Amino acid sequence: MSTKIIAIDGFASTGKSTLSKRLAQHLGFTYMDTGYMFRVVALQVLKNKWLEAGELNDAALASFLPELNFHWVDQEDGLKAMGANGVVYGEEIRTQEVSALVSQVAANAAVRQHLLEQQRSLAKSANVVMDGRDIGTVVFPQADLKFYLIAQAEIRAQRRFDEMQAKGLTADFDAILANVVERDHLDSTREIAPLKKADDAIEIDTSHFTVEEVFALLCKQLPTDF
Ligand code: DC
Numbered sequence: 270m271s272t273k274i275i276a277i278d279g280f281a282s283t284g285k286s287t288l289s290k291r292l293a294q295h296l297g298f299t300y301m302d303t304g305y306m307f308r309v310v311a312l313q314v315l316k317n318k319w320l321e322a323g324e325l326n327d328a329a330l331a332s333f334l335p336e337l338n339f340h341w342v343d344q345e346d347g348l349k350a351m352g353a354n355g356v357v358y359g360e361e362i363r364t365q366e367v368s369a370l371v372s373q374v375a376a377n378a379a380v381r382q383h384l385l386e387q388q389r390s391l392a393k394s395a396n397v398v399m400d401g402r403d404i405g406t407v408v409f410p411q412a413d414l415k416f417y418l419i420a421q422a423e424i425r426a427q428r429r430f431d432e433m434q435a436k437g438l439t440a441d442f443d444a445i446l447a448n449v450v451e452r453d454h455l456d457s458t459r460e461i462a463p464l465k466k467a468d469d470a471i472e473i474d475t476s477h478f479t480v481e482e483v484f485a486l487l488c489k490q491l492p493t494d495f
Contacts, residue, residue: 272393272395272397273298274396274413275292275399275412276408277289277292277398278417278470279417279419280418280419280464281425281456283425283475284418285400288487289399290398292398293398300349300397300400301399301400303384303399303404306353306387307380308358308363309337309358310337311362312358312362312367314326314330314370325373336354337387339352340353363436365441373455405466406467410467414490415469415471416472417471418473420474420476422449423446425449429445433445
């Protein structure tokens with residue numbers, strides 16, 4: 270029996286992860302955060318200094334990637350978290366250092382190929398709500414339902430700033446806005462699997478809506494057999 274897939278693609282900080290989690294919980298599906306996977310790789314690049322003169326160390330990545338396995342971890346609350354080789358990552362992959370590097374890592378062909386295979390494999394064992402950039406266009410063009418979220422850059426930067434402050438992380442609004450704009454550019458202009466709306470995705474501008482309002486819009490689109 271094939272599993273069900275909802276793809277939520279869009280720019281950074283449009284509310285994708287909050288909404289994907291909510292929708293997954295509402296439907297009893299599993300939330301798959303594909304940005305997490307790219308962030309885990311970016312963290313390893315930082316830790317191991319696989320960036321020399323602005324260039325990723327392809328040889329180091331080529332030996333690291335085949336050993337990197339993502340898997341579901343059953344949590345006490347009944348939900349599934351994503352682990353990478355037995356480790357469930359938290360705030361260490363959400364720092365500004367990782368955010369500053371992750372789009373470059375996500376443009377790398379070997380990284381994308383490995384994570385694409387991992388994403389397809391993870392979706393075989395669970396109905397999923399996946400958020401990312403290329404889910405509806407490349408990873409699962411046959412997804413059951415696709416959304417594409419957009420919002421103004423300043424509003425997205427403010428959201429990320431508030432999020433980081435609430436978590437007690439150091440935050441600098443101008444640096445966050447610069448990172449949001451830079452990542453928009455890198456993510457939508459890269460050669461492989463750039464961020465773009467799938468023809469059959471439902472586009473929602475979340476700039477002036479609350480999470481509750483967008484959630485209600487998403488729910489309206491759910492097929493009756495979900
Ligand atoms: O959603 P996020 O900010 O955690 O994503 C981190 C980076 O990973 C983002 O800059 C683009 C990249 N990404 C991607 O290229 N493809 C995906 N499916 C998910 C994320």
